[in-house]
Amino acid sequence: MAADAGATVLETNDDNPKTPDKSKTKFDVVIIGAGPSGYTAGIYCSRAGYDTLILSGILPGGQLVNTTEVENYPGFENGIMGPDLMIDMRKQSQRMGTTIIDDEVVNVDFRRTPFKVLTASEEYEARAVIIATGANPRKLGLEGEQTFGGKGVSYCATCDGPFFRNQEIVVVGGGDSAIEEATFLTKFATTVHLIHRRSELRASKVMQERALNNNKIKFHWDSAVTDIKGNQKMQQVVIKNLKTGEETTLDAGGLFVAIGHEPNTKLFKSQIELDDEGYVVLKNKTHTNIEGVFAAGDVHDRSYRQAITAAGFGCMAAIDVDKYLTESADKQ
Template identity: 40%
Template sequence: MEKQVINLDLIIVGAGPAGLAAAVYASRSKLDTLVLENKIIGGQVRDSYRVDNYPGFPYITGEDLSNNFQKHALEAGAKIDEFDNIVSMKLGSEEKIVETSKKIYKPHAVILATGSNNRLLPVPEEKKFHGNGVHYCELCDGALYEGKDLIVVGGGNSAIEGAIVLSKFAKNLNIIHQFDYLQANKTNEEELATKTNVKFIWNSEVRHVLGESSVTGVQIENVKTGELSEVKTDGVFVYIGRVANNELFKHYIKLDNWGHVLTNENMETNIKGVYAAGDLRSKTIRQLTTAVSDGTIAALAAEKYIMERKRV
């Protein structure tokens, strides 16, 4: 059976903060707007134990904030489809085609807000222990390690936020970081400093994960001296950055050297009518507030483009 072809104003690819902010503004502008999401609505912020740096919310869980974003977008009139995966995209200045497993969409404009994926621990054993000793989400898997020894790899905000949560479960928690200083905000650093079961292993990187059927430890290397040593652990939680999720469109859109989408200040890519917002975009600062800002700008720029296109 042939797929149904649907013409509409705007497709937003990704339902994280950037995509949902764009959906609110686009829908309020009376654009026929569809958000496509093949993972979880709310993006990576949904996994945050708490959010305390979003204006107007001194404290809110990531799940609650994500639910608020989703509710707002739906109430504004956006449609969200999280069950029809995109199988291909063709992005041109004159025609844009987004094909899902069930339908073919032909929008006037597209906003790319696909975010990023966890950067995997670069060791040979990652695949063997992925989800079974090597993890990337403290809220999802931290409770599995009640009273056990844990390792956190990384020293940025995500790593320290993860460590704060994991310290509630772990007997002992070692943080392994390639530098001799943290790259997190001071509030998180100060809270972590109150945890008596947390220690730091500086200037070090994980080279191997040890164990047969389960993780028993890691081999680390001191990046300054080259010395190898082993650290006992029952689980490893990894926070070493994220990789831009660009597989669907990387052959059409100009990217920087790290795979992030290049845009101007109006979130426009190299293709007319295609915009990018959020962590996917090439920029210096990636925060929840900047993602929402990107989505807002992209939606308003898309609305102007669509209105001009309709007048032709």
């Protein structure tokens, strides 16, 4: 990728990255968010020679900082802990020259260039912006979700299903995502208990038929999970029939919550086009409806939601940014 003539590359190293210059406020690229997509975009933008800033938020690293072992990210034969993977990505981005500041964005102005990105303490300007704020899974609101997160409670069957071979598994939800996850988990589980608040599924007819005809899936209608129990790991799930009030305790090794995701896009509601669920609408590749503003990762991806796909989208966004900035410079 061609570097912009006015861009600079910071000299850093893995073990002792350069301390961010907090007095600097003008950058070629500002990346909002620091999960796999944000860090990867930083690596590519900085390596191309662009003066790049990542505003990571208060808790950098995205969902992977709350994940234990990651087995399906290429390059780690024996797996890697989620937080360790994020630390390595952060260091690699810094080594390429990316400035990373752990501050939370509170407002943006995409009406004209240079774009403005505001935190509680500073206002930054950018020639291009990459939105990589991700999405969070909707939760049940139970204390046990926090206690047993990564210890039996999961929000991604593709990520964690293989950890529960030959165990009973509970899935909560009734839409396409829940049915897809329940069906996928039958590859590993002895029984998948599907807990749904209603008496019928909301999933598409084809997916419903597939699940209803799968003898490994047991349906618990008009029910909700009320408690999660265990010692070091989750061992039991308490479900309540919402019509009769009867409670049942299920022995299970895993609980998968599949009741949807919330993209972190409220900040951009009046600035860029979002769909009915709040996901960023892409007009072409990683381009939003605002020229010079791009999006990468779970903030627009409702289908895959994997660390590897998020990183791929970060790469794509950075390449699109390079093309945009190069063409913009040629027009001047």
